[in-house]
Amino acid sequence: MTIPMTDLTEQYRALKPEIDEAIQSVLNTGAFILGDEVKSFERAVADYTGVSEAVGVASGTDALLLALLACGIGEGDEVITTPFSFIATSESIARTGATPIFVDIEPDTLDIDPRAVATAITPRTKAIVPVHLYGQSCDMTSLMSLARTHNLRVVEDCAQAQGATWQGQQVGSFGDCGCFSFFPSKMLGAYGDGGLVTTNNADVAERLRVLRNHGAKTKYYHDTNGFNSRLDSLQAAILSVKLQHLPEWIQKRRAIAALYADAFDKMAGVDVLGRNPYADHVFNYYTVRVDGAAARRDSLAAHLKDNGIANAIYYPKPLHVQEVYARLGHEMNDFPNAALASQQVVSLPIYPEMTPDQVTQVTSTVASFKGFKYIGE
Numbered sequence: 155m156t157i158p159m160t161d162l163t164e165q166y167r168a169l170k171p172e173i174d175e176a177i178q179s180v181l182n183t184g185a186f187i188l189g190d191e192v193k194s195f196e197r198a199v200a201d202y203t204g205v206s207e208a209v210g211v212a213s214g215t216d217a218l219l220l221a222l223l224a225c226g227i228g229e230g231d232e233v234i235t236t237p238f239s240f241i242a243t244s245e246s247i248a249r250t251g252a253t254p255i256f257v258d259i260e261p262d263t264l265d266i267d268p269r270a271v272a273t274a275i276t277p278r279t280k281a282i283v284p285v286h287l288y289g290q291s292c293d294m295t296s297l298m299s300l301a302r303t304h305n306l307r308v309v310e311d312c313a314q315a316q317g318a319t320w321q322g323q324q325v326g327s328f329g330d331c332g333c334f335s336f337f338p339s340k341m342l343g344a345y346g347d348g349g350l351v352t353t354n355n356a357d358v359a360e361r362l363r364v365l366r367n368h369g370a371k372t373k374y375y376h377d378t379n380g381f382n383s384r385l386d387s388l389q390a391a392i393l394s395v396k397l398q399h400l401p402e403w404i405q406k407r408r409a410i411a412a413l414y415a416d417a418f419d420k421m422a423g424v425d426v427l428g429r430n431p432y433a434d435h436v437f438n439y440y441t442v443r444v445d446g447a448a449a450r451r452d453s454l455a456a457h458l459k460d461n462g463i464a465n466a467i468y469y470p471k472p473l474h475v476q477e478v479y480a481r482l483g484h485e486m487n488d489f490p491n492a493a494l495a496s497q498q499v500v501s502l503p504i505y506p507e508m509t510p511d512q513v514t515q516v517t518s519t520v521a522s523f524k525g526f527k528y529i530g531e
Contacts, residue, residue: 155512157508169395192384195397205327217349224358231250237259266292268292282297312332368380407505420528423525439504454500458516464503
């Protein structure tokens with residue numbers, strides 16, 4: 155039996171009556187851009203996240219870019235972030251004219267290390283962009299303390315972590331802005347691209363609304379250079395349906411993760427990532443570490459694929475050594491924890507509809523890889 159990374163068709167079948175009704179409702183109105191559905195969805199996400207404002211945009215990448223701009227980040231500024239993330243994180247910083255300043259990650263959770271952030275702050279530092287990697291919150295207590303001490307903005311990259319919490323508080327509600335992606339495979343996935351920014355600052359929210367709509371408060375009257383970055387009504391209607399199911403999906407993901415952890419805790423050759431006791435993980439991805447070098451991890455990935463098990467490597471080349479950032483002069487081992495993680499991690503299938511038998515198929519296939527076995531066998 156082939157097992158995908160996520161099964162969006164199965165999810166659609168389960169929600170088909172609700173999804174079809176939501177889509178038809180929008181089609182009946184003929185209003186497809188920034189309609190009532192978008193306003194309703196924005197309000198629902200704000201309430202769910204525990205913030206006062208939410209602004210829908212065209213993608214998670216745009217959410218990061220517009221949030222940074224709305225927070226006043228620009229030419230000559232430095233913004234501290236992790237080198238172990240999708241390039242949208244650092245790309246958005248660079249597109250403002252600021253310089254991404256990379257720091258190392260924690261060796262167990264793989265989230266940004268607050269101690270490394272502290273040592274990287276300079277007079278040019280204007281913001282921190284923590285990434286809640288794979289679905290687990292960063293240490294927001296430490297990061298917000300640093301931000302307050304040094305008068306820094308905090309823009310949370312929540313693309314992989316909608317619904318995750320730190321000490322019971324939702325990610326996306328700590329910093330000046332929280333940035334979410336509705337890419338189809340995310341915790342809350344649209345049927346196309348989409349994104350959203352949360353904030354408790356009314357002025358920031360207003361700037362976001364202007365920036366997403368060509369820099370205009372009133373149509374054809376432009377106060378600044380902006381963007382065409384609007385969440386459309388069809389996606390908002392679909393997402394509104396899915397948002398109601400998100401808590402249930404999170405619990406199912408956690409149950410699947412527990413099955414994985416139980417199996418891997420008894421298996422030699424593969425290690426479960428660290429869990430912070432203050433963070434409630436939502437497992438957008440279920441990621442493990444393979445003992446040894448990249449070649450061994452890559453061989454396991456190929457073995458899984460050959461046996462019908464989808465998998466992915468997030469991320470095989472850290473951002474600090476990507477060609478686009480060659481000007482920063484980094485070498486791979488400048489950030490040894492990120493370098494090692496890039497050689498060892500592999501993500502396995504996880505989605506709410508996944509069955510225990512499918513989990514067993516995955517773990518048994520891992521165990522059948524050369525050198526891997528259940529402890530005691």
